[in-house]
Structures are given as C-alpha cells and as structure tokens.
Amino acid sequence: MRTVAVILAGGTGRRIGAATPKQLLDVGGRPILGYSVATFAAHPAIDDVRVVMARGHTSVAREIADRYGAGRVSRVIEGGATRSESTLAALRDLAGEPDDTRVLLHDAARPFVTAGIVDRCLAALESFEAVAVGLPTTDTVVAVEDGLVKAMPPRDTLSRFQTPQGFRIGTLRKAYELAAADPGFAATDDCGVVHRYLPDVPIRVVEGDERNLKVTHPLDIVIAEHLAGRAADGEAP
Numbered sequence: 001m002r003t004v005a006v007i008l009a010g011g012t013g014r015r016i017g018a019a020t021p022k023q024l025l026d027v028g029g030r031p032i033l034g035y036s037v038a039t040f041a042a043h044p045a046i047d048d049v050r051v052v053m054a055r056g057h058t059s060v061a062r063e064i065a066d067r068y069g070a071g072r073v074s075r076v077i078e079g080g081a082t083r084s085e086s087t088l089a090a091l092r093d094l095a096g097e098p099d100d101t102r103v104l105l106h107d108a109a110r111p112f113v114t115a116g117i118v119d120r121c122l123a124a125l126e127s128f129e130a131v132a133v134g135l136p137t138t139d140t141v142v143a144v145e146d147g148l149v150k151a152m153p154p155r156d157t158l159s160r161f162q163t164p165q166g167f168r169i170g171t172l173r174k175a176y177e178l179a180a181a182d183p184g185f186a187a188t189d190d191c192g193v194v195h196r197y198l199p200d201v202p203i204r205v206v207e208g209d210e211r212n213l214k215v216t217h218p219l220d221i222v223i224a225e226h227l228a229g230r231a232a233d234g235e236a237p
Ligand SMILES: Nc1ccn([C@@H]2O[C@H](COP(=O)(O)OP(=O)(O)OP(=O)(O)O)[C@@H](O)[C@H]2O)c(=O)n1
Pocket: 008, 009, 010, 011, 012, 013, 014, 015, 016, 022, 023, 052, 079, 080, 081, 082, 083, 084, 086, 087, 106, 107, 108, 109, 110, 214, 215, 216
C-alpha cells in the first residue's frame, strides 16, 4: 500500500498581502514551501510527494521541490481557485492510485509540520479512513450571529484543526464526488468534506503541535522567523 503526501500551495496569501504567494516568502533563509517539502521528502514512510501550486508559479515551485525534496517530489501541478479545488486537482492527478492508498494533504502555509505528526496520522490510518490533527483551544470559542452569541460549545469538546489531514484515498474521492453534486458546497478543509458528505465515516483526531502554525497574517511571519531560527540553531523549532 502506497502513501502519498500532497502539499497544497495553490493559494495567493491575500491576508499576508505580499507581492508573491506567501509560500514563496523567505523565512530563515528558505522559502516557506521548502520546509514541508523537506519534512515529507525525508519521512521514510512517504513514497511520493506532490505539490499543488498557484497558477503562474509552478516553475518556481518545481525549483523549490528539486532543491529541498531530495528527489522525491514526483509532480508539481497547478491548483484551483479555492483550497477544495486544489485538493480536487490533486485527486485528479492521483486518479491511478488504488482506493486503499493513504494520502496526507498538508497546507504549504504550515512549514513546521513534524515527523511525529506524520507518524501519528499514519498510525491512525491503520484503523481509520480519515484522520485529522488537532489541538485544544485555550480561548473560549463561541458561535456568533448578527453580533450576538448563539452557542457556547463546552471548550473541552473543541479542537483546533491543523494539517496534514489523512485519508484512504477512496474515501476522500467519494466525499468529493458527492460534494460535486451539491451546488451549495463550500469547505475550509478536507475532513469537513468527509464529515459533511460521508457522516458515517469516523474521523480520528490525533495530537498536533503548536509549532505547526499556519502562516496566515503578517505577525505569523515574525513567529515563523523565530521558529526557523531555533531549528537553524539545532533546537526543535
Ligand atoms: N486555491 C487555493 C487556496 C489555498 N490553498 C492552500 O491551502 C493552504 C491553506 O490556505 P490559506 O492559509 O488560506 O492560504 P491562502 O489561500 O494563500 O491565504 P489567503 O486565504 O489569505 O489568501 C495554503 O497552503 C494554500 O496555499 C490551495 O492550495 N489552493
């Protein structure tokens, strides 16, 4: 059975507001995309790494994949207009994979994914069709509508999802096929697609890591520079 890592780098980084997509920004002497490429390429259980890149930037992504991917990034393909469309582009690219292939989908915007997180995802995929990486929330999180609190779920039932998210590829394909028939489809992650369209599929949540932050806003670049500096000094980021 094969295991494929897909690094989703199809976004443009609107919230960071830089001139280039944020995954190309230099942090600690390396483009953000280069970190996760290196981590997945170095993991002994990953057979194949693919990168989904924003339109117009596939050549530079290929250069980064060649520089940091230890020869293990087989394909760099063009993404879509939304994260889900980029996942769909990856699924199309992986059309030849048998249904039991394990696929890990990771945000390029999370440079400091660890081998330990990958290990936990793959261990969970031995018994589950879908796996998410999550951390408890330290804030109180509420649902708000029209400026008023509508619901206050107990905090200990909440988890902040990170990536990678892992699946038996047949399950993810099926969820996206069902989503394609829904005119109201919208999702912020891949587990959300499985949860909505295949509600009987249990999604196992494994422990994430605070270092696995998503570079989303300008302040996150400052934090990422700090974490990259620790890694360069030989410490865990
Ligand atoms: N059309 C898209 C949009 C997003 N992503 C990827 O999904 C991950 C999470 O998305 P996000 O952090 O929102 O990245 P951007 O879409 O680039 O950021 P923004 O929403 O601020 O524009 C990122 O690695 C991003 O490159 C993608 O592959 N294809």
